[in-house]
Amino acid sequence: MSLFSEPDTFEVINDTVASEGSLWKYVSIVQFGVIAYLAYKVYRKKPEIKFKNVNRETVKEAASKELDMENVINSINKAKPLFKELSKKCHPDKFANSDKHESALKIYQKITTNKRNYSKLLDLKVLAEEELDIKISD
Amino acid sequence: MWHKIMVIADWFGEMRERYNLIRQFNQSAKQTFIKGEAPTLLEAKITKGDSAFRHEFSKFRGGGFRIKALSGSALKNSEMMEIGKIIIDNEELTRKLIALGWDTLEVHAEGGKKGLKWALKKHAKFGGYLN
Incomplete structure (x- = not known):
């Protein structure tokens, strides 16, 4: 065992x-x-x-x-159509043979620079309506 | 001792600012969606971000600022790109995001799987701003 x-x-x-x-x-x-x-x-x-x-x-x-967050959200939702409208209506070629050509050129440059800033585009819309004597729809 | 207390107080202040920013964004997005001005409800949240995009002020595991479509119509690639560019183009917001410890901007479509991301440090223009 x-x-x-x-x-x-x-x-x-x-x-x-x-x-x-x-x-x-x-x-x-x-x-x-x-x-x-x-x-x-x-x-x-x-x-x-x-x-x-x-x-x-x-x-x-x-x-x-402090930031304007409402402007950021508005820029996301509304800046693109407003930019298209403004760039179409304020294009300097539309004022080629007039005394407004110079100011149209300046406004158009500002519009292009601020194309994604809704509040600045709104300011430029008012400026364009005053200086170029045009009507821009909302 | 006092220096350490000040650093801790700063840390809590930054955390409050971070959550304030997220809350302000979400409230504004909600209001716009409720009014019917926005087709998509957006939501901002904190994520861990991309480690390749880190910088000196990056928060540990909290460097991602994600904007996500919560409901409504799904975001297309071009729309996601546009949202990202709007944030990046806003110099004040970009600088604030960097200063508060974010390093990655993420924009995601509904579901959160498909998205785009940007390194905030590449778009900061911090040098010009500071000098």
């Missing part, structure tokens, strides 16, 4: 040694992973940082500036 029990004991010991070996294998894999991650963090290309010379107070001022 005892002769048969000995090999069993050896097998058990061998299993323990094998499981310890596999545990260390996993630990080394994890260690390798951690080292690879840290190496990636150290050697990866860092993002370009701009604004290094920017004054802190100026940033705070820019951050606390």
Whole structure:
């Protein structure tokens, strides 16, 4: 009976040694992973940082500036059709042989510069109606 | 000690400004949609942004300013592009976004899977503004 029990004991010991070996294998894999991650963090290309010379107070001022958010939303929804209308009605070619050509040219340049700003386009619409004597529909 | 307290106070102030901006945008967008002036209801939210667009003031995991179509008609590519350009063209808004720690402007169509993104630092014109 005892002769048969000995090999069993050896097998058990061998299993323990094998499981310890596999545990260390996993630990080394994890260690390798951690080292690879840290190496990636150290050697990866860092993002370009701009604004290094920017004054802190100026940033705070820019951050606390009040904005007309209604104008931003109106620009998203209404600026494009108004720009099309204004650029069509105030095109300098329409005033080619008249004394209004110069002011039409100036207004048209301003319209093109502020094509995505609804409130400025509204101001330019009033200016165009006054100076060029035209009627622009809403 | 006082310096650290001031830094913490600044941090909370910035966070309040960030959420104020988001709230103002969402309120204005909602009002315009309710009045029937806008075909699509837009919503702004904070996302983690793109790490490639980071800059010195970027907030950790909060660098994305996403404008998303919430309901109404879905946005086309050209419309998404136009919304992005309107934000980028507004210098004051762009500078404010950068100063408050945003680095990526994202405009997404309904569902949030399809979208466009811009690196705010490329459009800041911060140098000219500051000098």
